[in-house]
Amino acid sequence: MVISRKPLHFILAAFVACLPLLSFATTSNDSVTTATPAMETTKHVASIKGEGHEVENANLTEEQKSDSERKSHIKHHLMDSHDFTFFTYGEENNKHFGFSLPVILYDNGLHFFSSSKFEHGEAVAESNGNYYKINHHNGLVYRTDAEGSFTEDDKGHVTNVKPLDFSITKNLFMIILVGLLMFFLFRGLGKSYKQNGSIATGAGRFFEPIVLYIRDDIAIPNIGEKHYKKYMSFLLTIFFFIWFLNMFGLTPLGVNITGNLAITASLAVITYLITTFTAKKDYWGHIFWMPGVPVPMKFILAPIELLGTIIKPFSLMIRLYANMVAGHIVLMSLIALMYTFNSPIGSPLSFFLAFVLSLLEILVALLQAYIFTMLAALYFGAAVEEHHHDEHHEVAHH
């Protein structure tokens, strides 16, 4: 009567995988849920763009409307926001579950108020006599009149005055949270060595091999025994920062931080600054006066090499951003398939594809953190490398 646990696990997994099939029973509800958000889009578009667009939108069929609703939902997911909303529910999609975050604006004086004043972008917030409203298209705060109307130029850019925005937004909130998490996690790991006879305890046991891997397989081979120590703090920080943020992006919190160009750009700029300011003589020598090539060639190579120093961090920025954004868009599009098919096949198919892609995304989350760290280490290595180029390059070029 011994039942192996494997078949049990399999049956459980099969049951979970078949759960979406239960939507058979409520297929008639699907059309309702798709229709309701579509109505909301119409409302949104009308309130932002005015009368003309409302008429235009009214001509669209039901299908096109729900299509554009899905697109705008994905777009909104990729953007930063001024409040932290976990999910939206209710008849008109007007009830939000989440919490407000502080809004800090500088517009001829400091304005400080809670984002609950915006009522999720629906209302105009008043602060010290100025009126502010969130634009639905780019999620930015603009100064408006008391009615909260936006003016646009021919190309559709908003021409309202834009105050300097130092708000604690959703992304910034998550960054602070991950920063604190990393601080306590690795401080605990560091402390445990003192108390426990140089053996890591708790969660540190999981992270210790990763830290060692970064030291032994990323930093030392690329930077070299002599210089690697001063870069370790940065490499470890950037690896765990990107990895944790990527993993948080896969949770239902709905954050998309590493898929934000400003954040990847900051990471790339820090990498560039460290490379530039710790570079040794040989690094600049290789850029401005490439050894081992004919003199006319040196003049051609100098601008190319100089441009190369900027392209390197630029590609770091684009790679991380594009990978994470692409992952999020594909994942959300697969989930949206459920509504596109609007048939019993839709939900299991969408569930299965989204499940498989989520597993792939877990790998991508780690891989992108690894690639970023690896390439940063490679650039640092190039900056501190010491050549004996007289003989080395002669051999290479003749």
Added chain:
Amino acid sequence: MEIPKIVGAGLVVIGAGIGIGRIGGSAMDAIARQPEATGKIQTAMLIAAALIEGIGFAALFAVN
């Protein structure tokens, strides 16, 4: 104006795909020949693939 851009980006992505495919294939060959060097080969493969991937993404951004 719009179509040549998209076609160009498509060509770049095809090129990047072929490039990454070749890197992966060659790495497989190399690992089959020298299984003991798997770690080093994988690292080199990932770096080369990441660099090419960057170009592919740059093309997609040019379209946007």
